[in-house]
Amino acid sequence: MASILMVASEALPFIKTGGLADVVGSLPQALSQKGHEVKVVIPLYRKIWEKYQSELYFDCEYSVSINYHEVPVRLYSKMEGDVCYFFIQHQGYFERDTLYGYDDDGERFAYFQKAVIEMLNQLNYWPNIIHCHDWQTGMIPCMVKETHDSDPRYNAIRFVYTIHNLLFQGNFGPEMLDSCLGLPYYLMENGNVKFDGGISFMKSGILYADKVTTVSPTYSQEILTPQYGEHLEAVLNMRKYDLWGIVNGIDTKSWNPKTDPLIEYNYDKINVRVQKVKNKLALQKELGLTQDEDVMLVGCVSRLTWQKGFYLLMEQLDALCAAPIQLVILGTGEAPIENKFRDLENGNKGKIVFYNGYNEEIAHRVYAASDLFLMPSLFEPCGISQLISLRYGTLPLVRETGGLKDTVDAYNEYEKSGNGFSFEKYDSNDLINVLYYACDVYYNRKDDWQMLQTNAMNTDVSWENSANTYSLLYNELMNQ
Template structure:
């Protein structure tokens, strides 16, 4: 069994902006059940400090060189179940209003990565494997291999690098190589870290890690192509024999219709029909929709961005308004999409509700009350929402891409198999045809709908199988070390 340090930009239960946080909140615990020792390290953001500072243990203090200055680092920790979470504190870099999106993000996360590398030395903690997640951590394998190669303690560490979303790459100017990362310029000249005239944290992670993973088998194949490769497909093809696609799971204790404290009526396979209708009526009342337990309620919980397929929906607004459904959308993102949905609600009060922002508690109630869950993504590395919806017997309607293709099996009217609905091409007519098909099954083939609900509830969306696959990956690395 391995000693593993996970390095990430965010993680539950402490802070979340996207699916990465769900993974960091659930995978380490699943791996400890496989017998591994897992620790996690992330920045100490303002929201974490405000809520947990009194509970954190002070571990050590040191400094790292950033922009030719020695910058202090303080490390804190907290146990969460069997997993130790470390936090890197720098108030100037991390105690801000949001996690990412600043002009100095490159400097901030160069500091974070340098601090993580030196933390090992300060704590005399030497994991077998450092598992890095997304661009925020992509330079760690490079920095260790290029600047600590004469130290046997660092040299013995193996690296896994997981791509959660290839579209966010951490690309910065070349001057950062020396000033913030302490790396020689020949790495720019020989192409190891060079990308688009600057440097890429993501590219470096892909090249320098011993194994590269991404969050579904289909996405692992898609990113080898120009359509999905985000200009890194050539680099990924160089590493394709070390590239693993391992689908995400969800925390099935947190997402559990039998015990979920956020929903008013609990249910399981036995009483889903009655209790789901009660949840629907309660949500309709809460959101100002017409109260009707028999109408098909379509839910959507998402960032409102181009990636998530909302431009397809915007091409079909008239058809969506005319369909015999109610529609609930929870999210925020591009102002153009937000404004369209505001207008849509204003013109269709009682039928369509747009809830701006993110509300975790409301998200649970939408999953529990909805009959169908809409997720027509342009691309989707894995996706968490379709897994949550199936856990609540809500059938996902998805485009066949990435993890959506791997986790949602379309309804087969002949053998009654499937746990949702899907369409192949990124085309708004295909989306609407599939929605009309789902509507027809819901209203006119009620027994089939019940079978599909049961299939969805029976789908294993836990981390158990994925944790076993990660264990195989770690075992392979350890055997070759």
């Protein structure tokens, strides 16, 4: 069994902006149950400090060099289940209103990565594997291999690098190479870290890690093409024999309709149909929709961005309003999409609700109450929402891309199979056609709908299979 250090910029239950936090919250626990020793390290953000300050153990203080100055690092830790979480504290860099989006993001996460590398020395802790996640950790394999190559303790470590979303790459000016990362300029000249005139944390992670993974088998193939490769497809093709696609799971304890404390009526596969109707009526009342147990309720919990396919909906608003459905959209994002959904609600009171923002309790109730879950993404490395909707017996309607293609099996009316609905092309007509097709099944083929619902709830969305695959990957690395 392996000793593994996971390095990431966020993790549940401490802090979250996206699916990365779900993975780094759940996967370590699943691996721990397989017998691995897993530790995690993330930055100590303001919200974590405010909530957990009294529970954090102070481990040590040291320093790293940033901009030719020694900058202090304070290290804290906390046990969560079987996993030890470390926190890198620097008030100036991390105790801010949000996690990302600052002009000095490159410097902030260079500091974080340097602090992680030196943490090993300070604690005399030498894992078999360092598993890095996304651009914020992409320079760690490079820095260890280029600047600690004479130290056998560091040389023995193997590196896994996971791409959660290739769109966000951590691209910065070349001046950071020496000042913040302490790396020689020949790495620019030989192309190892060079990207678009600057440096790329993501590219460096892909090139220097021993194995590269991404969060679904289909996405691992899509990113080898110009359509999805975000200008890194040539680099990824260089590593394609070391590239694994491993689909994410979800925390099936937190997301369990049988025990979920945030929904009004708990249910399982046996009583889903009776209890779902009760949840639907309760949500309709709570959000101001017309109370109707028979209408098909379509839910959507998402960031409202172009990536998530919302411009397809924008093209079909008349058809959407004419459909025999009610629609609940919960999320925040791009202003044009938010404004359009506000207008849509104002013109369709009782039929369409737009909840602008994120509310964890209402999100749970949307999953529990809805009949259909809408996810028409342009691209989707894995996706979490369709896994939750399957768990709650809410049939996902998705575009066949990335993890959506790998986890949603489209309804086949002849074979009587499937656990949801899907369409292939990124085309608004195809989206509306499959939505109307789902309506037809819901209203006119009740037995088939119930079969799909049962299949959805029987789908294994846990981390079990994925943790087994990661174990194979770690064992392969350790035996090299």
